[in-house]
Amino acid sequence: MPHKLLLLTRENAIYHQLITALALPELEIVDEQPAHVAEADIWLAEPAMAAPLIPVAHSLKWLQSTFAGVDKLMQLKRPLTCQLTNVKGVFGPLMSEYVFGYLLSIYRQQREYAAQQAERRWQEGRYCTLQGKTLLVLGTGSIGSHLAQTAHHFGMSAIGVSRRGRPNAHFDAVYDISQLTKLVCRADVLVNALPHTPQTVHLIDGELLAQLPRHASFFNVGRGSAVKLDELYQLLQQRADLTAVLDVFEQEPLSAEHLIWQQANAIITPHIAAPSFPEQVVQIFAENYQYFCQGQPLVNLVDVNAGY
């Protein structure tokens, strides 16, 4: 009897085409009719689209998330009993592009030079370099590690913070999360790349961020829930020397009413730092499908208790 795969993404047509092209053995792609939802033993799904259907997922053995963040599947009434895998390891380079793109734009004063160009004005500004600066990354997984490598490439130091503070070769040092407050005052650049867990909710508040040294930058590319946004907004009003670059928010889309949209030292993007490319997701899915059929351990398995 073939496996039945249910697609629950906003790009089902693309996924259908990519998976069909792979001609995976014994795999039938089914549509969203209630009978099929109940029969499908494998789901390839965006967490927010899968969550409401979990109560009728009577045959589900394995759910492959198309996203890294699976918090929507952690907030169910009854915990998941199927295997849950996500996409990891593919976001590091994209996150480095996002973080270092904006960081270099800030350090190398692209906004100021664009204003001068508009006035046809030739004038050297004050000069900054990333060399010798310190990056502090919350989260030392594949994303944090790639950010650390990029920091080293540009001559920065890279310090990591993780739950347990386990050493990681990509960082100059890794501390456990209890040290966070002491470390922030050393961070020329602070990046949150933590997953959503009960422990990370509102971890980053105004009091913590107020410890940032002058002219520091704060990036949130992890989860919106990690940051107390209103406290961050208040701090940005008080300290024009800081810059915040925010790609994720507790409520997405960010309300058009929120005043942080027009805060001059805030850069707001609509959760685009590291999108999942279907091509990459399908690669991970195909590898896992092989393991699933062979009864072997899946890759990128999520620990449902830890939440990532």
Added chain:
Amino acid sequence: MPHKLLLLTRENAIYHQLITALALPELEIVDEQPAHVAEADIWLAEPAMAAPLIPVAHSLKWLQSTFAGVDKLMQLKRPLTCQLTNVKGVFGPLMSEYVFGYLLSIYRQQREYAAQQAERRWQEGRYCTLQGKTLLVLGTGSIGSHLAQTAHHFGMSAIGVSRRGRPNAHFDAVYDISQLTKLVCRADVLVNALPHTPQTVHLIDGELLAQLPRHASFFNVGRGSAVKLDELYQLLQQRADLTAVLDVFEQEPLSAEHLIWQQANAIITPHIAAPSFPEQVVQIFAENYQYFCQGQPLVNLVDVNAGY
């Protein structure tokens, strides 16, 4: 008898302080009085400030340029007879910051997202990544090599072009300059990092740049004289898909009358991609001073015939 050092820079006070702090043996810093100019056997100088005084440099044995580009000292009536050294090897990281800062800003649509933020609009754009793209660098010295390493870090290929096409471990391939026309059509990103020499003047014209593939970017961080600016301007008008990022110009400052200032797909900066930091220049000077006193070969010696 101590050596006499003449400072000819716009930052003489800083240089004076930095060099004094090093307490280099047998070295006296002299001022710009004509008698002292004639007596000084060592000059630490910006090429454009040194050039007019060369005819009265009766004692000059060694000129340490504070810049990489020494073309102003190559255009003298009588060729230099003293040793000429420049600053090399310190600009790679700064050039990578500049080039990849703007490149990521273009690829990751920072301008479009800034416009959306101004309208408080949450909308994902089309998505580009540097991964899989090809960088073509003209010049495979320390600057070109650092750009190639940065390209590799971001998952790009890196091809180099140099006068002789000698292989270089930092590039996937290096070709000699005669192959340039054939290579340009493969360049998602073309960077000129060549020095000014008679061979590089107007090397990059409209016909060559017209070979660039769709959505390519062209950077000039080498010398302004390498580019036929008016032909580039015409091409940018015809091809909105291209972006040019220009830091150097044949005439600097770029005339306020030039229409390229207001060309939407041109980014103009006032020769700030990789400034010389006095701290770094003084390090090179101090090392060379030691060699000079010992009669050993100087580092970063310029080949006055080749021009770099």
